[in-house]
Amino acid sequence: MSEGIRIGVYVCHCGTNIAGTVDVHEVARYAGGLPNVVVSKEYKYMCSDPGQAMIREDIKKERLNRVIVASCSPLLHEETFRKCCADAGLNPFYFQMVSLREHVSWVHSKEKEKATEKAKNLVHAAVMRVVHHESLSKKRIPINPNVLIVGGGIAGIHAALTIANAGKKVYLIEREPTIGGHMAKFDKTFPTLDCAACILTPKMTAAGKHPNIMLWTYSEVVKVDGYVGNYKVTVKRKPRYVNEDKCIGCLACIEGCVFKEAKFPNRFDEGLGKRKPVYIPFPQAVPMKVLIDPETCLKLKTGKCKMGCAEACGQNAIDFDQKEEYKEIEVGTIILATGFKGFDPTILPFYGYGRYPNVYTSLEVERLLNAAGPTGGEVVLRDGRKPSRVAIIHCIGSRDESTNRWCSRVCCMYSLKLAHLIKEHTDAEIYEYYIDMRTPGKGFEEFYNRVAEEGVTFIRGKVADIYPESLDGSSNRLVVVAENTLIGRVVKIPVDMVVLSIGLVPQPDAKDVRRMFNISCSEEGWFLERHPKLAPVNTFTDGIFLAGCCQGPKDIPDTVAQAGAAAAETLALIDKGEIELEANFAYVKDDCSGCKSCINLCPYSAISFDEAKGKAVINEALCKGCGTCVASCPSGSIGQHLFEDVQIFKEIKGILANGEGVVR
Amino acid sequence: MTDKFEPRIVAFFCNWCTYLAADSAGVSRKQYPPNVRVIRVMCSGRVDPQFVIDAFANGADGVLIGGCHPGDCHYSEGNYKTLRRYQLLKRMLKGFGIDERRLRLEWISASEGDKLQKVITEMTEEIRSMGPLNLPSKIKTEDKELHLSGVKP
Numbered sequence: 171m172s173e174g175i176r177i178g179v180y181v182c183h184c185g186t187n188i189a190g191t192v193d194v195h196e197v198a199r200y201a202g203g204l205p206n207v208v209v210s211k212e213y214k215y216m217c218s219d220p221g222q223a224m225i226r227e228d229i230k231k232e233r234l235n236r237v238i239v240a241s242c243s244p245l246l247h248e249e250t251f252r253k254c255c256a257d258a259g260l261n262p263f264y265f266q267m268v269s270l271r272e273h274v275s276w277v278h279s280k281e282k283e284k285a286t287e288k289a290k291n292l293v294h295a296a297v298m299r300v301v302h303h304e305s306l307s308k309k310r311i312p313i314n315p316n317v318l319i320v321g322g323g324i325a326g327i328h329a330a331l332t333i334a335n336a337g338k339k340v341y342l343i344e345r346e347p348t349i350g351g352h353m354a355k356f357d358k359t360f361p362t363l364d365c366a367a368c369i370l371t372p373k374m375t376a377a378g379k380h381p382n383i384m385l386w387t388y389s390e391v392v393k394v395d396g397y398v399g400n401y402k403v404t405v406k407r408k409p410r411y412v413n414e415d416k417c418i419g420c421l422a423c424i425e426g427c428v429f430k431e432a433k434f435p436n437r438f439d440e441g442l443g444k445r446k447p448v449y450i451p452f453p454q455a456v457p458m459k460v461l462i463d464p465e466t467c468l469k470l471k472t473g474k475c476k477m478g479c480a481e482a483c484g485q486n487a488i489d490f491d492q493k494e495e496y497k498e499i500e501v502g503t504i505i506l507a508t509g510f511k512g513f514d515p516t517i518l519p520f521y522g523y524g525r526y527p528n529v530y531t532s533l534e535v536e537r538l539l540n541a542a543g544p545t546g547g548e549v550v551l552r553d554g555r556k557p558s559r560v561a562i563i564h565c566i567g568s569r570d571e572s573t574n575r576w577c578s579r580v581c582c583m584y585s586l587k588l589a590h591l592i593k594e595h596t597d598a599e600i601y602e603y604y605i606d607m608r609t610p611g612k613g614f615e616e617f618y619n620r621v622a623e624e625g626v627t628f629i630r631g632k633v634a635d636i637y638p639e640s641l642d643g644s645s646n647r648l649v650v651v652a653e654n655t656l657i658g659r660v661v662k663i664p665v666d667m668v669v670l671s672i673g674l675v676p677q678p679d680a681k682d683v684r685r686m687f688n689i690s691c692s693e694e695g696w697f698l699e700r701h702p703k704l705a706p707v708n709t710f711t712d713g714i715f716l717a718g719c720c721q722g723p724k725d726i727p728d729t730v731a732q733a734g735a736a737a738a739e740t741l742a743l744i745d746k747g748e749i750e751l752e753a754n755f756a757y758v759k760d761d762c763s764g765c766k767s768c769i770n771l772c773p774y775s776a777i778s779f780d781e782a783k784g785k786a787v788i789n790e791a792l793c794k795g796c797g798t799c800v801a802s803c804p805s806g807s808i809g810q811h812l813f814e815d816v817q818i819f820k821e822i823k824g825i826l827a828n829g830e831g832v833v834r
Numbered sequence: 835m836t837d838k839f840e841p842r843i844v845a846f847f848c849n850w851c852t853y854l855a856a857d858s859a860g861v862s863r864k865q866y867p868p869n870v871r872v873i874r875v876m877c878s879g880r881v882d883p884q885f886v887i888d889a890f891a892n893g894a895d896g897v898l899i900g901g902c903h904p905g906d907c908h909y910s911e912g913n914y915k916t917l918r919r920y921q922l923l924k925r926m927l928k929g930f931g932i933d934e935r936r937l938r939l940e941w942i943s944a945s946e947g948d949k950l951q952k953v954i955t956e957m958t959e960e961i962r963s964m965g966p967l968n969l970p971s972k973i974k975t976e977d978k979e980l981h982l983s984g985v986k987p
Contacts, residue, residue, distance in 0.1 A: 244874070245853075269860075273860060277865055278868040288868045692945045693946070794909055796880065801915075813875060815884075818875070
């Protein structure tokens with residue numbers, strides 16, 4: 171069987187990452203003594219140019235027909251070395267990788283001898299396995315050029331425009347009635363203080379009008395089938411009770427509504443502003459189409475109403491019979507840009523949010539400051555007063571063992587921005603309570619200095635309590651208690667307004683979304699990127715990319731940069747026209763007895779039964795290569811390329827060899 | 835071989851969850867005993883019961899199968915098939931006289947490097963306290979006995 175097999179083993183030092191723990195010299199020596207191994211070498215960085223050149227040269231000079239690299243995780247460099255083999259004329263599937271870094275040196279750094287022993291076992295397993303490798307070729311399938319983008323915040327909008335401008339069709343799905351996301355709610359952006367609306371709304375309008383962008387707001391993805399290049403996605407379009415094609419955004423219906431006063435809290439204004447049952451979220455909404463809220467509309471709730479809205483509409487656009495619709499679309503790639511949620515401060519009762527009306531979240535203050543907001547840009551308290559002293563408290567729900575351990579990255583900077591803006595609007599005294607001032611970014615430290623020079627008082631300490639200054643109503647101030655850790659003293663400062671700088675948390679349904687798109691989440695609930703440094707917008711599922719805060723807290727520039735990167739990755743995939751799929755699909759061997767036990771096991775219905783031959787047949791194009799059918803075939807008549815029974819049996823034998831090349 | 839008994843555990847990890855958890859444990863430098871050797875499969879559903887038995891027969895003291903959490907399988911439901919086989923396999927191992935604690939199935943997601951560290955540490959300690967399985971030499975002895983009694987092995 172092993173006649174003519176010539177294996178080359180290459181043990182990588184990875185600088186000192188591997189060599190610092192594993193005796194790489196000993197591993198290479200050991201591998202050199204194993205059957206069929208004709209070359210066994212070690213090198214500082216096997217993935218570098220000289221490392222790869224060495225392998226290529228050996229393949230030619232030593233007529234190697236099998237190559238093993240023992241270095242890092244195959245998820246990082248398997249493709250690199252496969253390509254290296256192919257460049258030297260060797261079929262890439264004769265290559266096998268051994269993970270000595272993630273699985274050995276990094277996790278057994280204090281047990282050098284045993285780590286070396288383990289490394290030898292793993293290399294031994296690969297040497298035995300690779301003998302049974304075969305020459306394979308990758309499946310090629312055409313890729314659908316359409317792109318789905320989930321989430322219409324700044325990340326989704328930027329990615330959509332980039333891809334649409336490249337001439338590809340984009341479906342931009344947003345579950346709120348308007349695109350714009352969190353950024354649309356902000357007044358100004360740090361550190362340049364340019365107004366969020368001025369930089370965002372032109373992009374929103376462009377996305378709404380772009381001939382290549384199919385914009386579906388008030389819609390949600392409910393089902394995803396298929397795989398890279400060929401996804402089938404079902405989108406639920408919630409009823410607006412307004413015909414989007416007919417509505418021209420004149421807003422006459424809002425005027426005509428039987429409710430003369432707007433009396434229902436507007437979610438877009440964080441509940442600070444009021445709206446009618448028929449409304450637009452905010453004046454610059456895209457699409458500029460009204461919608462009717464079934465929870466508050468008399469007609470939809472009770473069936474009885476004069477329907478002033480329908481009467482006022484000159485376009486006949488109001489449609490109370492609208493039902494939710496399910497649309498199926500076909501796309502080749504998907505970008506998830508589902509964003510974040512602000513931390514809910516009611517979880518921390520001592521900050522008094524929800525109990526004291528003058529305790530606000532930072533997002534609420536953004537709306538107060540916004541010229542298009544509920545107060546027209548006036549900072550007025552819920553009791554109508556203008557604040558003359560304001561406390562801004564950092565790290566609400568961040569960097570805290572009892573809530574979230576992560577730093578939300580943007581709060582220090584937006585708190586400084588709010589301090590500047592509140593001061594500008596009200597000339598109030600401002601106290602900022604912080605744990606550490608984190609201002610890493612272009613122009614950030616300079617902005618901090620500027621705000622400090624404007625006379626904002628910084629107190630280094632966590633706020634312990636907030637309580638009313640008096641209980642008899644003689645004062646409507648709140649007392650903020652904190653230890654100023656720089657002077658080692660507890661300070662109590664009465665203020666008119668408290669701003670809680672809430673952190674960023676994953677969307678509450680991130681786990682469901684993750685499951686639907688078959689990707690992973692980090693422990694905290696952020697979507698997991700394929701590699702934190704080398705593949706920051708890719709996921710472990712091919713064809714699905716990430717952009718913006720759904721991957722982790724970040725500011726607007728970083729979000730836009732990431733959205734651009736995701737768009738580039740998408741376009742790179744589409745422009746190739748076809749994708750190569752891993753060659754690990756299953757196949758039925760001749761000795762199939764036709765018991766049919768595999769057929770029901772396949773989640774992709776890739777197995778059918780050939781009545782004429784009396785055997786099972788696997789459709790290669792549908793098979794995803796899980797190998798469940800292979801493991802269940804009672805007669806061992808199903809094989810799986812790259813994971814053949816014999817390969818795994820040999821791997822087991824090699825792994826259990828006792829370190830001196832003796833196979834029991 | 836050192837004087838102290840060092841259990842040898844063969845692990846079958848799925849490519850999408852548990853193998854990634856092992857990678858992420860590596861990236862976070864989480865230390866665990868060097869007794870587990872990992873074989874990568876695409877899905878825990880690929881783990882043929884024969885692999886487990888073969889591992890024991892070749893000298894493994896324990897076998898660990900790692901897959902995605904229920905509902906999270908990259909291939910929708912491969913891990914459910916694993917669970918079914920695992921239950922039957924445990925029963926069968928008992929019949930062979932192999933303590934069922936020597937086979938373990940764990941759902942470890944890509945982000946659970948902590949769990950991976952805990953499971954491997956626990957399992958190594960448990961098997962260390964159980965002592966070696968020594969199936970290869972037992973098989974050899976039994977074969978010899980059968981041979982002496984005139985039955986062909």
